[in-house]
Amino acid sequence: MTIAFDNSWARDLPGSFLRVPPDAAPAPRLLALNRPLAADLGLDLTDAQARDWFSGAALPPGADPIAQAYAGHQFGGFSPQLGDGRAHLLGEILTPDGRRFDLQLKGSGRTPFARGGDGKAVIGPMLREYLISDFMAAMGVPTTRALAVVATGEEVWRETKLPGAVLARVAASHIRVGTFQFFAARGDQEKVKALADYAIARHYPELAGADAPYLAFLDAVIARQARLIAEWMGLGFIHGVMNTDNMAISGETIDYGPCAFMEGYAPGTVFSSIDRQGRYAYANQPLILGWNLARLAETLLPLLDRDEGRAVEIANDRLAGIAPRYRAEWLAVMRRKLGLAGEDAGDATLAEDLLPAMQGADWTLTFRRLDDTAALRPLFEDFSRMEAWLPRWRARAGNGAVERLAKANPAVIPRNHKVEEALAAATQGDMAPFRALLAAIRQPFTESEAYMLPAPSGFGQYVTYCGT
Incomplete structure (x- = not known):
C-alpha cells in the first residue's frame, strides 16, 4: 500500500x-x-x-x-x-x-x-x-x-x-504553545500570525470568519485544554512534564514521558525523577494549565489589538476566566464519576468533601465501589470520614447510580506495577505481558482482577524517567 x-x-x-x-x-x-x-x-x-x-x-x-x-x-x-x-x-x-x-x-x-x-x-x-x-x-x-x-x-x-x-x-x-513561543521570542510577528492562521485552519476552521479570530482561537484553546486537564484529574493521571512545549494547541495529550496514574489519593503525588519541587504534582496540574495558557496569550498580544495596553487587558480578561472554566469542567467530570444524574447546587460541595475523606484510598477503585460499602471499606485505613460522607452521596445519587458508576469509572487502568512488569519483560524480549496488559486496558470497564488491584506493598515509591 x-x-x-x-x-x-x-x-x-x-x-x-x-x-x-x-x-x-x-x-x-x-x-x-x-x-x-x-x-x-x-x-x-x-x-x-x-x-x-x-x-x-x-x-x-x-x-x-x-x-x-x-x-x-x-x-x-x-x-x-x-x-x-x-x-x-x-x-x-x-x-x-x-x-x-x-x-x-x-x-x-x-x-x-x-x-x-x-x-x-x-x-x-x-x-x-x-x-x-x-x-x-x-x-x-x-x-x-x-x-x-x-x-x-x-x-x-x-x-x-x-x-x-x-x-x-x-x-x-x-503544534505546541512552544511553537508560538519560538517565533514570538524572535520578534517575528509575521510568523506568529502565519502560525495562528495555520492552526485555525487546521484545528478550528469554524473560527476563520470570526470578527476577532485570534481571540476566538485563544478562547478555543483554553476551552479544550480546560476540558483535557479535568479529564486527567478524573483519571488520577499525572503527566509529569507540563512544560509549554508539551501543551498541544489541538487539545490532545502529548509526550508521555515520566507519566503515571495515582493509586492512593494524595494531591501532592509526583512520579517524575526530575520534578524535585513538585511543580507538576497532581494537584498543581490545573494551576499549570493557567500558567501555560498565559504564555500562549503573551505570544498572541499583537494579534489581539494594535494597542498593547488594550491587548493586555483583553488577554487578562480571558485568562481570568480559566479557573472558573476549569472548575466547571472538573465538576462535570466529578458528577459523572459520582454517578450523579443532572445538576444540583450542592454537587460541588459533595465532590470537594469527598477528597479529604478518601485520602490515601485507591483513587480508581473508590469511585468504582461507591455503591458497595463492603468492598469499599478495605481500601481505607480509617473509614470514619467516608462513612459519614456516603449517606449524603446516596441521597443525591438516587436510582440508577450503580449503572452510572460502572459506565463512568474504569475497572482497569495502566497500574504502575503492571506497566513496569510489561516493560521489563519486553526489554528482555518477552512481549506477552505487554500484549496482555494492552488487551486489558483497551477494555477499561471490563473487570479483570489480575489488572485491577493496587500495587503490592513491596512495590515501593514509584519513580518515572523522561527516557531521553
Whole structure:
C-alpha cells in the first residue's frame, strides 16, 4: 500500500523546521503495530512495511521528513530554541474521510535540535507511550496515539546499555504553545500570525470568519485544554512534564514521558525523577494549565489589538476566566464519576468533601465501589470520614447510580506495577505481558482482577524517567 501524504506544514510554514532524514535502523524488528488505529486511518500496512517505514530503514513514498522548531518553558525556565531533537515528522496523513494527522517518528536519530542528546530512544519508554495513549483513547480522552513500535537492533546508553526502539506517533498536529513561543521570542510577528492562521485552519476552521479570530482561537484553546486537564484529574493521571512545549494547541495529550496514574489519593503525588519541587504534582496540574495558557496569550498580544495596553487587558480578561472554566469542567467530570444524574447546587460541595475523606484510598477503585460499602471499606485505613460522607452521596445519587458508576469509572487502568512488569519483560524480549496488559486496558470497564488491584506493598515509591 501507499500512504496519502500532504505535507502542508513543510509547504506553508517555511522557517519553522529543518529537513533532515531519520537514521536507518540497522536491524529493525516490529514489536507492536496498532492495527485498530491503522484501520481508522485507512492504512492496510503489512508487518514489513511497518517495520521498515517506522524505523527509518526506508521512507514511505511521499514522506518529507522534517524536524520541527519550537521553544518552551521547561520547569518554569525559558529555552528560546528546543525543537525535535530526536523526532522526524514524516508528513501528514490524509484519511479516506478527509481527516489530517501528523505521522512522526520518535527516537529516530539526532537532528540539529538535539542539544547534545543521542537522538535515540529505548524500548521501555516507547512501549509506555503506546500503552498509556491507547488507554487514554479507550477512555475518550483526546490524545496522540502510538501507531507502532519498532526495535532498531541498536544498543543505547542510558544508565546502562538498553535495546533501542522507534515509536511511530500519530497526532492531530504537533503544534505546541512552544511553537508560538519560538517565533514570538524572535520578534517575528509575521510568523506568529502565519502560525495562528495555520492552526485555525487546521484545528478550528469554524473560527476563520470570526470578527476577532485570534481571540476566538485563544478562547478555543483554553476551552479544550480546560476540558483535557479535568479529564486527567478524573483519571488520577499525572503527566509529569507540563512544560509549554508539551501543551498541544489541538487539545490532545502529548509526550508521555515520566507519566503515571495515582493509586492512593494524595494531591501532592509526583512520579517524575526530575520534578524535585513538585511543580507538576497532581494537584498543581490545573494551576499549570493557567500558567501555560498565559504564555500562549503573551505570544498572541499583537494579534489581539494594535494597542498593547488594550491587548493586555483583553488577554487578562480571558485568562481570568480559566479557573472558573476549569472548575466547571472538573465538576462535570466529578458528577459523572459520582454517578450523579443532572445538576444540583450542592454537587460541588459533595465532590470537594469527598477528597479529604478518601485520602490515601485507591483513587480508581473508590469511585468504582461507591455503591458497595463492603468492598469499599478495605481500601481505607480509617473509614470514619467516608462513612459519614456516603449517606449524603446516596441521597443525591438516587436510582440508577450503580449503572452510572460502572459506565463512568474504569475497572482497569495502566497500574504502575503492571506497566513496569510489561516493560521489563519486553526489554528482555518477552512481549506477552505487554500484549496482555494492552488487551486489558483497551477494555477499561471490563473487570479483570489480575489488572485491577493496587500495587503490592513491596512495590515501593514509584519513580518515572523522561527516557531521553
